[in-house]
Amino acid sequence: MLLAEVAATSDAVAATRSRLAKRAAIADLLRRAPADDVEIVVAYVAGELRQRRTGLGWRSLRDLPGPAEDPSLEVADVDATFAAMADLAGPGSATARAAAAAELFAAATEREQALLRGLVSGELRQGALDALVLDAVADAAGVPAPEVRRAAMFAGATGPVARAALAAAGPAEAVAALSGFMLTVGRAVRPMLAQSAPDVAAAFAKLPGGDVAVSVDVKLDGIRIQVHKAGDEVRVFTRSLDDITGRVPEIVEAVRALPAGALVLDGEALAVDAGGRPRPFQETASRSATRDADVAAAMTLTPFFFDCLHADGRDLVDAPLRERLEVLDAVAGPHVVTRLTTSDPAAAEEFFAAAVRDGQEGVVVKATDTPYEAGRRGAGWIKVKPRHTLDLVVLAVEWGSGRRRGWLSNIHLGARDPAGGFVMLGKTFKGMTDEMLAWQTERFLELETSRDEWAVHLRPEQVVEIAFDGLQRSTRYPGGLALRFARVLRYRDDKTAAEADTIDTVRTLAGL
Numbered sequence: 001m002l003l004a005e006v007a008a009t010s011d012a013v014a015a016t017r018s019r020l021a022k023r024a025a026i027a028d029l030l031r032r033a034p035a036d037d038v039e040i041v042v043a044y045v046a047g048e049l050r051q052r053r054t055g056l057g058w059r060s061l062r063d064l065p066g067p068a069e070d071p072s073l074e075v076a077d078v079d080a081t082f083a084a085m086a087d088l089a090g091p092g093s094a095t096a097r098a099a100a101a102a103e104l105f106a107a108a109t110e111r112e113q114a115l116l117r118g119l120v121s122g123e124l125r126q127g128a129l130d131a132l133v134l135d136a137v138a139d140a141a142g143v144p145a146p147e148v149r150r151a152a153m154f155a156g157a158t159g160p161v162a163r164a165a166l167a168a169a170g171p172a173e174a175v176a177a178l179s180g181f182m183l184t185v186g187r188a189v190r191p192m193l194a195q196s197a198p199d200v201a202a203a204f205a206k207l208p209g210g211d212v213a214v215s216v217d218v219k220l221d222g223i224r225i226q227v228h229k230a231g232d233e234v235r236v237f238t239r240s241l242d243d244i245t246g247r248v249p250e251i252v253e254a255v256r257a258l259p260a261g262a263l264v265l266d267g268e269a270l271a272v273d274a275g276g277r278p279r280p281f282q283e284t285a286s287r288s289a290t291r292d293a294d295v296a297a298a299m300t301l302t303p304f305f306f307d308c309l310h311a312d313g314r315d316l317v318d319a320p321l322r323e324r325l326e327v328l329d330a331v332a333g334p335h336v337v338t339r340l341t342t343s344d345p346a347a348a349e350e351f352f353a354a355a356v357r358d359g360q361e362g363v364v365v366k367a368t369d370t371p372y373e374a375g376r377r378g379a380g381w382i383k384v385k386p387r388h389t390l391d392l393v394v395l396a397v398e399w400g401s402g403r404r405r406g407w408l409s410n411i412h413l414g415a416r417d418p419a420g421g422f423v424m425l426g427k428t429f430k431g432m433t434d435e436m437l438a439w440q441t442e443r444f445l446e447l448e449t450s451r452d453e454w455a456v457h458l459r460p461e462q463v464v465e466i467a468f469d470g471l472q473r474s475t476r477y478p479g480g481l482a483l484r485f486a487r488v489l490r491y492r493d494d495k496t497a498a499e500a501d502t503i504d505t506v507r508t509l510a511g512l
């Protein structure tokens with residue numbers, strides 16, 4: 001398929017506010033796409049390249065050749081070009097990448113160049129588009145949308161699901177093909193996410209299902225893990241479905257030692273001290289990222305599980321939490337997260353206070369009668385933390401002075417606006433370690449779009465977790481709100497800007 005056809009659809013989608021019209025335009029494009037191109041088309045129309053990182057800097061896109069007159073680029077060739085760029089490494093790779101980009105852009109028409117720029121910069125990406133594309137796949141294949149969504153959650157991606165549904169001979173065959181995407185031991189599933197509430201009482205009030213007993217879990221501040229066990233074969237995945245099996249041998253060992261033959265467990269990995277108290281998050285994060293055997297040996301991670309999606313042939317995704325927890329206790333006994341089952345908010349409040357005293361991050365209050373909502377911020381899980389944190393996007397950064405001269409230091413923080421763009425809420429240079437300053441200076445220069453005498457402006461991609469003491473009204477910032485005492489807790493590479501907190505969430509926290 002020609003890239004021009006995708007560019008035309010992308011323009012049509014951007015030009016209308018009607019969700020139905022957007023959906024129809026995408027469905028029409030998908031009907032026309034040859035089977036071998038479907039996965040690429042699905043990615044591009046959702047605003048994404050298929051390569052997570054191409055290594056192509058924004059700046060190399062600034063002075064590119066003028067557009068071609070006529071469209072000639074095939075999506076398959078474009079995808080192959082980006083794949084080749086992503087594979088380049090070592091000296092000279094930046095030059096080779098820039099040359100490949102120049103060649104690609106020279107062959108693109110004006111509209112295609114705009115699409116390519118949007119894909120490389122990530123500017124076209126927004127969470128809402130993913131859902132829209134799934135619905136359009138359903139329309140194009142003539143099947144109910146929930147069937148497609150369900151398949152995508154098990155596949156962990158939209159591409160292969162779209163391809164299977166659209167390659168089927170008719171709707172009945174497509175439904176059959178989609179039902180082939182099931183929980184498979186060894187293949188990661190998008191994890192269920194939580195909503196949040198300011199305190200335990202509010203969490204109770206928010207849960208569906210009235211006053212049946214709820215499960216109040218300790219919220220561990222480690223890294224999310226999903227483990228799959230088939231006999232002696234164990235795989236460990238992160239929240240963003242990266243396979244980190246090779247980096248966490250101690251978790252592999254612990255899971256291998258569990259008696260069940262086949263398991264899919266959801267949980268958190270944490271570095272703990274001899275007394276069982278959690279170590280600071282940074283230690284867990286650096287340990288799980290390292291490939292250095294000495295560092296790995298000096299600190300071990302312990303897995304703690306809070307959910308079970310499969311046990312010995314039994315799929316539990318659709319079973320209520322109550323049932324999943326029974327199985328979890330039976331299969332993972334010593335490695336289960338501490339929890340309290342109660343219908344009494346006062347007891348839950350006490351449990352929360354004790355968890356925080358023990359150095360834990362808070363609790364997750366869970367309805368016991370809801371299924372596992374893979375890939376969604378389900379209504380059945382509500383997290384409560386004692387301190388306020390937000391995941392914001394870095395919009396710009398200022399050069400430091402004094403001790404920080406030469407480093408990019410003071411960051412401008414933005415909340416996502418669901419209508420598009422970001423709303424600035426403040427700045428901070430607090431909480432940054434020297435290691436962070438060095439890392440962020442390099443990272444932000446990669447994201448630079450322009451600079452003026454005050455700041456370096458960035459592509460809005462880097463998510464940062466910010467702690468703050470409260471919100472105040474402000475005439476300085478466009479949202480009318482500013483963070484009080486904002487400080488950096490950590491940079492989050494497991495989240496994209498589309499997953500950052502929204503200005504609506506911030507307004508709710510401010511009681512507006």
Ligand SMILES: Nc1ncnc2c1ncn2[C@@H]1O[C@H](COP(=O)(O)OP(=O)(O)OP(=O)(O)O)[C@@H](O)[C@H]1O
Pocket residue numbers: 192193194195217218219220221222223224239268306337364383
């Ligand atoms: N007992 C638990 N049950 C569910 N999630 C838990 C639990 N303990 C820790 N967690 C962590 O809390 C997260 C739930 O919050 P959410 O889904 O909003 O993800 P998040 O944005 O990564 O959250 P946060 O930054 O607050 O950890 C999970 O991703 C998981 O990593």
